[in-house]
Amino acid sequence: MSEYFREVYGPKTRYIVVLISKHYPVKNWTGFEFSIMREEAKKRQDEFILPIKLDNTQIEGIKEDIAYLDYQEEGIEGIVDCLIKKIDKAREIEE
Numbered sequence: 001m002s003e004y005f006r007e008v009y010g011p012k013t014r015y016i017v018v019l020i021s022k023h024y025p026v027k028n029w030t031g032f033e034f035s036i037m038r039e040e041a042k043k044r045q046d047e048f049i050l051p052i053k054l055d056n057t058q059i060e061g062i063k064e065d066i067a068y069l070d071y072q073e074e075g076i077e078g079i080v081d082c083l084i085k086k087i088d089k090a091r092e093i094e095e
Contacts, residue, residue, distance in 0.1 A: 022057045
C-alpha cells in the first residue's frame with residue numbers, strides 16, 4: 001500500500017493540496033504523506049505543494065517563505081477560486 005501512495009503523492013500528481021491545522025502534525029499518517037510530498041517537491045522545478053492554512057499552525061518542512069492560502073482570510077470561495085485558476089493555468093501550459 002505504501003508504494004501506491006508514493007505514486008499518488010509523487011510523480012502521478014500535478015499538485016498536492018495540504019490542509020494545515022493543529023491536527024495535521026499530530027497524525028501518524030500525515031507524516032508519511034508529507035515525507036513523500038517533500039521528496040517529490042525536491043525533484044520538481046514548479047510549484048507542487050499547495051498549503052492551505054486553517055489556523056496558525058506551522059508545519060516543519062514547509063518553508064516560511066512558501067506562499068499559502070489562509071482559510072481565515074480567503075474563505076472557502078476564495079480558496080476554491082484560487083485552486084481553479086491554478087488548474088486552468090496548468091492546462092493552458094499543457095496545450
